[in-house]
Amino acid sequence: MKKILIIEDEKILSEMYNFKFTKEGYKVLTGMDVEEGLEKIKKELPDLIILDILLPKESGLYFLEKRKNIPGASDVPVIVLSNFDDKETKEKAFQLGAKDYMIKSNYNPKEILEKIQSYLK
Amino acid sequence: MDIYIIISFINGLVAIIFGFLIFSKNWKNKINYTFFLMSASFALWSFSYSRWLSVNTALEALFWSRMLNFGATFIPIFYLHWILSILGTTKEKKRILFFGYALTLIFSLFSFTPAYISSVAPVRDFPYWPQAGFLYVIFLVIGYFGLVGYGLKELIKAKKNSDIEKTHQINYVFLGSILGFGGGATNFPLMFGIGLIPPVGQLFVVLFVIIFALATLKYHLFEIKLILTELLVFIMSIIIIVLFFLMPTTFLKILIGIIIILFCFFGYYLIRAIHDEVSQKEEAERISKMKTEFISIASHQLRTPLAAIRGYTSMLKDGDYGDLPDPAEKAINYIHESSVGMIKLVNSLLSISRLEKGQVELKFQDVSVDDLLKECIKDIRLVAEEKKLNLKYKILSKKIPLIKADPEKLKQSFSNIINNAVLYTVKGGVDVSLNKENNDIIVQIKDTGVGIEPEEQEKMFKSFSRGKGGAELYTQGTGLGLYVAKNFVEMHSGSISVFSEGKNKGSLFTIRLPIQAILDSRHKFNFTDK
Numbered sequence: 001m002k003k004i005l006i007i008e009d010e011k012i013l014s015e016m017y018n019f020k021f022t023k024e025g026y027k028v029l030t031g032m033d034v035e036e037g038l039e040k041i042k043k044e045l046p047d048l049i050i051l052d053i054l055l056p057k058e059s060g061l062y063f064l065e066k067r068k069n070i071p072g073a074s075d076v077p078v079i080v081l082s083n084f085d086d087k088e089t090k091e092k093a094f095q096l097g098a099k100d101y102m103i104k105s106n107y108n109p110k111e112i113l114e115k116i117q118s119y120l121k
Numbered sequence: 122m123d124i125y126i127i128i129s130f131i132n133g134l135v136a137i138i139f140g141f142l143i144f145s146k147n148w149k150n151k152i153n154y155t156f157f158l159m160s161a162s163f164a165l166w167s168f169s170y171s172r173w174l175s176v177n178t179a180l181e182a183l184f185w186s187r188m189l190n191f192g193a194t195f196i197p198i199f200y201l202h203w204i205l206s207i208l209g210t211t212k213e214k215k216r217i218l219f220f221g222y223a224l225t226l227i228f229s230l231f232s233f234t235p236a237y238i239s240s241v242a243p244v245r246d247f248p249y250w251p252q253a254g255f256l257y258v259i260f261l262v263i264g265y266f267g268l269v270g271y272g273l274k275e276l277i278k279a280k281k282n283s284d285i286e287k288t289h290q291i292n293y294v295f296l297g298s299i300l301g302f303g304g305g306a307t308n309f310p311l312m313f314g315i316g317l318i319p320p321v322g323q324l325f326v327v328l329f330v331i332i333f334a335l336a337t338l339k340y341h342l343f344e345i346k347l348i349l350t351e352l353l354v355f356i357m358s359i360i361i362i363v364l365f366f367l368m369p370t371t372f373l374k375i376l377i378g379i380i381i382i383l384f385c386f387f388g389y390y391l392i393r394a395i396h397d398e399v400s401q402k403e404e405a406e407r408i409s410k411m412k413t414e415f416i417s418i419a420s421h422q423l424r425t426p427l428a429a430i431r432g433y434t435s436m437l438k439d440g441d442y443g444d445l446p447d448p449a450e451k452a453i454n455y456i457h458e459s460s461v462g463m464i465k466l467v468n469s470l471l472s473i474s475r476l477e478k479g480q481v482e483l484k485f486q487d488v489s490v491d492d493l494l495k496e497c498i499k500d501i502r503l504v505a506e507e508k509k510l511n512l513k514y515k516i517l518s519k520k521i522p523l524i525k526a527d528p529e530k531l532k533q534s535f536s537n538i539i540n541n542a543v544l545y546t547v548k549g550g551v552d553v554s555l556n557k558e559n560n561d562i563i564v565q566i567k568d569t570g571v572g573i574e575p576e577e578q579e580k581m582f583k584s585f586s587r588g589k590g591g592a593e594l595y596t597q598g599t600g601l602g603l604y605v606a607k608n609f610v611e612m613h614s615g616s617i618s619v620f621s622e623g624k625n626k627g628s629l630f631t632i633r634l635p636i637q638a639i640l641d642s643r644h645k646f647n648f649t650d651k
């Protein structure tokens with residue numbers, strides 16, 4: 001069973017994606033902020049990470065940077081899923097190794113799932 | 122010589138007034154207090170200069186010429202400190218500053234010794250011009266030209282990474298520096314007994330303080346325009362008043378007197394007119410900035426709940442939570458559609474806020490307008506067919522060249538207009554044509570739709586503006602499509618126009634794109650024009 005880690009502070013959105021991905025047969029881990037996300041990947045490396053940018057305390061970009069210190073974590077594809085639509089942040093995220101940068105409100109959970117599946121093939 | 126006494130006194134007065142003005146505005150701010158220090162040393166130099174020229178004995182002249190050079194010694198280092206404070210690099214450059222201060226301190230300690238100013242001697246019409254000692258030469262090379270030159274170099278460096286407003290601010294500081302230090306430098310040859318040119322630069326030095334004071338307060342350009350106008354009126358008044366006293370006959374004095382009255386009258390109205398213009402522009406800018414910020418923040422905040430509404434309703438629709446009873450399914454569909462509509466609106470608002478902030482960048486490449494139009498038509502064909510509209514596309518010219526353009530932005534412009542034509546037409550059709558005329562590519566979109574009243578045609582391209590007929594027919598329009606289209610087309614040096622004979626008589630939109638466009642990848646908009 002493939003594992004997806006969702007780092008998202010909005011509970012209703014996190015629950016929504018969790019429900020959809022679990023229903024499609026994935027094991028879902030969740031984290032509310034960067035710190036929790038890093039702890040989760042230290043314990044158990046997921047197959048893919050969904051990452052929000054505007055998080056409490058540190059931003060998602062910080063997570064992208066810090067994950068490089070965790071063995072194996074750099075190889076896990078990260079899809080940024082955020083409503084923060086800023087050119088510089090996008091560029092920075094790609095520089096730090098994000099595979100994709102999606103605007104949350106522009107996609108249904110089903111469309112996000114399709115994107116995930118394309119990376120997990 | 123009298124003119125130098127007066128000018129130097131005015132220089133000192135202006136410097137001390139502006140210095141205090143800036144200092145009192147916010148004395149804790151580094152930019153303000155370094156400016157004050159620079160003005161104070163400038164004032165000491167100017168007042169001593171004025172005093173030095175007024176005295177009658179060589180001994181007094183020597184004392185005051187040393188005093189004026191004591192003041193002048195501090196100007197370069199305070200200037201550099203002020204420049205680095207404006208650029209926010211004092212911490213990075215603390216070694217240079219330390220070096221500059223240490224050097225200045227040494228020079229100042231020797232200011233009243235022959236090593237700095239050896240004596241006074243007659244040069245040109247001046248009976249007691251100070252003569253440079255060997256230390257003064259070092260001060261000129263390292264202190265005056267070295268520290269000031271370093272400041273100018275830093276300004277040029279900072280200009281590369283500055284936004285438009287900051288660039289203008291730097292330009293003004295640069296201009297002030299050249300006038301001030303260049304003007305001041307006309308005194309130096311005389312200190313070596315070279316009297317070929319009189320120290321005329323002294324006359325420009327006053328501009329230096331005024332321009333710097335404006336830049337310190339981070340004045341906008343408009344305010345600089347105002348102050349420069351005031352300054353011009355002030356200088357002109359002085360000249361006319363001096364002329365008044367110089368006139369040999371009463372008749373000429375009366376004539377000049379009349380000119381003074383007329384000048385005061387027009388000068389007052391000129392300053393007032395510019396003052397009003399400045400206030401209006403600033404207010405318009407402030408409102409526009411607030412509006413843009415608001416849209417940007419509101420849009421980000423709106424997206425999260427909208428993502429949840431869209432996401433959950435899509436999952437309900439897809440049956441992720443089990444089958445829905447028929448009436449509920451319909452209701453969920455409506456909620457979902459509404460949320461998607463709302464998301465589109467939020468996205469448009471964000472595009473506009475970016476446009477108005479000048480944050481939209483174009484990525485130019487060779488583009489086939491024909492291909493873009495075909496794509497736009499393909500995207501809307503289904504809707505046109507559902508409405509039983511005749512959607513046609515034809516190329517009127519044999520060869521349409523590729524143009525340098527941002528395909529995404531150009532496509533959005535075409536698509537906004539073509540989609541409008543389809544949405545606002547009930548019966549008949551939409552004709553899209555592509556043509557080449559001289560050095561332009563012409564795209565025309567003609568429909569048999571609701572048309573636009575003549576008085577509405579001009580405002581159609583403003584943000585949030587919708588035609589009456591269109592708003593009745595299609596309620597979900599945002600009034601942003603044409604605004605975005607116009608801006609994108611203009612960023613390609615093109616133009617967009619509309620013609621309609623009136624309500625229910627259809628519309629014709631014409632987009633004109635130059636084949637050899639002047640490309641500007643970052644377009645700054647003047648909000649007040651909109």
